[in-house]
Structure formats: structure tokens, C-alpha cells
Amino acid sequence: MNIFKRLLLELQEMSLLSARAALGIFKKPRYIPEAIAQMDSIGVGSLTIIILTGFFTGGVLTLQTYQTLASYGATDQLGYLVSISLVRELGPVLTALMVTGRVVSAISAELGSMVVSEQIDAMRALGTDPNRKLVAPRLIALIVTLPLLTLVADVMGIAGGWAVSTFLYDLPSTMFINSVRDGITTDDIIGGIIKPLVFAFLMGTIACHKGLKTEGGTVGVGRSTTTAVVTASIIVIIADFFLAKALQVILGTQP
Amino acid sequence: MMAETSVHRPGAQPPDNRVSERAAESTFREVDDTERAIPAIEFREVTMVFDDRKVLDNLSFKVMKGETKIILGGSGCGKSTTIKLVLGLLKPDSGKILVDGEDITNYSEVEMMRVRKKIGMIFQEGALFDSLSVYENVAFKLHEQGVPEDQVENEVRRMLRFVNLEPAIDKMPAELSGGMRRRVGIARALVGDPKIVMFDEPTAGLDPPTARTICELAMKLRDLEDVSSIFVTHEMNNLDYLTSEYAVVNEAGEVVFETEGEKLCLINCKVLMMRDGQVIFSGTDETLRKADDTYIQKFLRGH
Ligand SMILES: Nc1ncnc2c1ncn2[C@@H]1O[C@H](COP(=O)(O)OP(=O)(O)OP(=O)(O)O)[C@@H](O)[C@H]1O
Numbered sequence A: 001m002n003i004f005k006r007l008l009l010e011l012q013e014m015s016l017l018s019a020r021a022a023l024g025i026f027k028k029p030r031y032i033p034e035a036i037a038q039m040d041s042i043g044v045g046s047l048t049i050i051i052l053t054g055f056f057t058g059g060v061l062t063l064q065t066y067q068t069l070a071s072y073g074a075t076d077q078l079g080y081l082v083s084i085s086l087v088r089e090l091g092p093v094l095t096a097l098m099v100t101g102r103v104v105s106a107i108s109a110e111l112g113s114m115v116v117s118e119q120i121d122a123m124r125a126l127g128t129d130p131n132r133k134l135v136a137p138r139l140i141a142l143i144v145t146l147p148l149l150t151l152v153a154d155v156m157g158i159a160g161g162w163a164v165s166t167f168l169y170d171l172p173s174t175m176f177i178n179s180v181r182d183g184i185t186t187d188d189i190i191g192g193i194i195k196p197l198v199f200a201f202l203m204g205t206i207a208c209h210k211g212l213k214t215e216g217g218t219v220g221v222g223r224s225t226t227t228a229v230v231t232a233s234i235i236v237i238i239a240d241f242f243l244a245k246a247l248q249v250i251l252g253t254q255p
Numbered sequence B: 001m002m003a004e005t006s007v008h009r010p011g012a013q014p015p016d017n018r019v020s021e022r023a024a025e026s027t028f029r030e031v032d033d034t035e036r037a038i039p040a041i042e043f044r045e046v047t048m049v050f051d052d053r054k055v056l057d058n059l060s061f062k063v064m065k066g067e068t069k070i071i072l073g074g075s076g077c078g079k080s081t082t083i084k085l086v087l088g089l090l091k092p093d094s095g096k097i098l099v100d101g102e103d104i105t106n107y108s109e110v111e112m113m114r115v116r117k118k119i120g121m122i123f124q125e126g127a128l129f130d131s132l133s134v135y136e137n138v139a140f141k142l143h144e145q146g147v148p149e150d151q152v153e154n155e156v157r158r159m160l161r162f163v164n165l166e167p168a169i170d171k172m173p174a175e176l177s178g179g180m181r182r183r184v185g186i187a188r189a190l191v192g193d194p195k196i197v198m199f200d201e202p203t204a205g206l207d208p209p210t211a212r213t214i215c216e217l218a219m220k221l222r223d224l225e226d227v228s229s230i231f232v233t234h235e236m237n238n239l240d241y242l243t244s245e246y247a248v249v250n251e252a253g254e255v256v257f258e259t260e261g262e263k264l265c266l267i268n269c270k271v272l273m274m275r276d277g278q279v280i281f282s283g284t285d286e287t288l289r290k291a292d293d294t295y296i297q298k299f300l301r302g303h
């Protein structure tokens, strides 16, 4: 089978998987407790790394931008520049990548080991559809929590930028805040929410699909986890480009 | 705690039970009933290919209602594959599979869910959900069906008592020994009284008394509950137990195991021997022992 055919087949399988999981949401029994447990482990569990990532990214961004702005005498634009790159790009993408490292790997490893230890077969034998019991709650939890985590990363990033500009460069604290407030538009915020929604869907589908497709014992679990993380990371970055373009067209921010 | 002498499986009523009477009857005599003429499981020329290798090659056999089919065969001859096909966990490349006369070969996953409700499956490696406790594992099916918690607890406790594991109820699978895991797997599979049960090497690696308990369980299901089953095993003493003993309820209402005599001959336990995905023997244990095929003799005697 050539690569192109394989790619199409994978795409088809992933669409089917997410469609089945999505349809399952409307049928009983609904796995609400499972989804809440996943939200807890994905959302609350990722909070620390997202806070740290956001804060230091905002800080370093300020650190690097300050020099350039200062040479133009435009340091009053610092907050604007930092927050716009955070909200539009770095927040969504970095959050997605950090969550990929932590959650996509965990999901595919968990599902993968359930496959090789026949737990998935056992679940089917007991009359429960793994797509609904396992895939759907994870997808929903990711879709709900990733935008929230992105928001946290954005806020922490701006806080980091503010901290650097105030304490390191001794700029007046209101200057940074005001330029953030004046700079960011609703369109930026909408874009910043839509992106993580799409990323979450893609990441969740890839993680579950790779996990459930695991073959060949424990070695296979390692392999599918690696593939899942690599694929999800690349897809997030590629999708980000096209989403950015699409959002420019839809929101009319194109020059 | 070891000698559990409860008469019936949990859920069923003790001695005077119609099903049990008729089941006991079918232990020795063909019971005339058109319903019973339909096999519980039937394979028609089933072929299964894994990576260009024929794992099952034109496999055909029947398991009648209330019958236990012991499947013997060397490692890798396709026994587990056969069992998974019955549950639709795998799909055959050609041939037909019938469960209770219903052709399940082309059933979708959704339709299979209905068929799986009447089948209990005991996996070779236990296949316990290791994120769930023993209690939750056994209760899995009931929780999925939304049964009230007090009823679930009753049923789970009775099931665990049945396999002598009630004290382990709050343990996690990782804390259990191999034999305990297997027995939890049995308890989980028997919740909801399935009419068809698949045992995939349930006694492998267990000490003789525990292995014997599991065989007694299979005999009780067969002779008192009218359950149809496939019993995959490598152990010759399992074969001896299952083909020469039967369970009956004595006057005191206890289950006892009697050995078949000169006159009585068990007819609800048959043997199927496989080799490289093909049936090389099918019939009673008496004919199996008399067969002059060298492979069979070697298998039975071990040399
Ligand atoms: N998923 C799979 N992919 C490829 N080959 C497989 C797969 N599952 C089983 N096989 C092959 O099919 C053959 C039959 O396997 P099966 O598990 O049915 O054997 P078995 O009779 O149960 O053996 P054992 O007594 O050791 O449990 C084996 O040779 C195995 O290599």
C-alpha cells in the first residue's frame, strides 16, 4: 500500500472514530462521570505546566521585544505587541503542544495498553462500546478544557510580560496594562478560542485512534504513543497556519 | 471457605428448578425438543487469515444446547481465535458463524452487542480492567446497565463467593495473583447468567485444587444450569474431570459430583481437537482415547 492510500485510510478511520464517539453522546448510557473525571485529569492536572509555560513565555517575549521597541522609542506599545502574539499564536499553540506532551501521550498509552492486555476486547465482550465509554469522554474533556487552559496561558503570559516590563525595565505598570487593553480586539479573543477547539478535536482523535490501533505488545504501546505525540504536534502546527489564514478571511482582518 | 456447597449459581433458586431438572435429564439422554435441535454455536467452514497465514482453515463444528465442547490443541493452533470469533471480536475472512441459529457473521458492532449479552467470556489472561477494583470489575456489566447499587453489591458478593474470592473485593487487580485474577475474570463473565460461556484455558497455571474448583464450576453450569460452553484447555486432568463426572443435587440439596458408570454415559460433553486451524478429531472422550492417530496419542500421553 502506498503512502497516499495509507494516509487516506487513516483519515477515514479517524473520521469514523470521532463520528462514532460524537453519535454516542446522544445515546444512553451517557458517560458524564467519565467525562468529568477526564476533565479533572486533563484540565486541572495540566494547570501547573500551563501556568509556568504561559508566565515565562510572556516574560521572555517582553525581554526580547523591549530592545527593539526601545530603539524606536515605542516602549508604550510593549503590552500590545506581547499580548497580541500571545493571544493569537503562542497561547493556543504552546498550550496545545504542552497538552499534547502530557495528555495525548497518556491517552494513547492508556488505550494502547488496554488493547494489548485485551481489556478493550473484554469491554466489548461485556457489551460496552469502547468508542463511547473511552473515546467520547476523552474527546469532550479535551474540547472543554483546552480553550480554558489556553485562556489561562494567555492571562499568565500577559502577567509575565507585565512583571518583566515593570520589575526589570522599570516601565510604569499602567503603561503595559493600558497598551494591552487598547491593543486586543474581540476578534483576537474569538480566534484564540476557536483555535484550541479545533486543536483539541484533532489531538483527541489522533490520541484515541493511535491508542486503539496498537499492535504488538508493550513495544507496540511505546510505538503508538510516540507516533501519537509526533503526529498530533505536527498536525497542531500545520492546522494553526491554515486556521490563522481562515480566521483572517472570516473575521475580515486581512489587509 | 474453600468448599462452597451452595446448590446453585447465585441468582437461581435452590433445588426445585425446572431448568435444572431438564438440564440434568439432558446429561444422559437426548431431550426431544425442537428448540434444542438448534446448536448454541455453529461454525460453517470458517477461514481466518492473519498476515497471509491461515490461522483457521475451513473450521466447522457445532456446540449443542447444554453441551460443553472441550477444545484441545497445541499452542498457536487457533483456539483463542475461535473463541473470539464467537463473540464477534474478530471477523472471519470466509465462512459462517451462527449463535443460537442466528447468523452473526456480518453483524455490525451494534448488533453484536445484543448477541454478546447472552455470552460470558473468560479471557486467557484474565483481561481485568486494571483501573477498576475487583468489585467494579465484577460489577462492570451491571453498572453499565444502570442497576441500583444495593442490587449490584449483592450480585457481586454472591459471584465472588462463588469463586471463593469475597475477601478480595476491595483489592485492585495489580494486587492479585494470577489465579485470583483468573477467578475474578470468571466472576465477571458469569454476571447476568449467560446461557453460553467461553472458557479460554481457565485453569492454566493454577494449583490443582483451584483448577478442580473451576472445572466443578463448569460442570455445575453444564449439568444444573443448562449452559452451553466451549472449554479450551491443555490440561489432561481437566479433560478427565469434565468428561467423566457430572453434577447432581442430592437429597440434602447439595451439589455433588458423581462419576459416570458403566451404564450412564455423559452425552453433554464432547471433545474437539484442532491442529493448525483444522479439526483433526471431533467426538466423545472415549473415541478420542481410542483414536490411533499418533498426534492425538502423543497429545494425550505427552510423549
Ligand atoms: N492479532 C494477530 N495478528 C497476527 N497473528 C495472530 C494474531 N492473533 C493470533 N495470531 C496468530 O494466530 C495463531 C493462533 O492464535 P491463537 O491465539 O488462536 O492460538 P491458541 O490456540 O489460543 O494458542 P495458545 O494455546 O497458546 O493460547 C497464532 O499462530 C498466532 O500467531
Ligand SMILES: [Mg+2]
Pocket: B079, B080, B081, B124, B200
Ligand atoms: Mg489461546
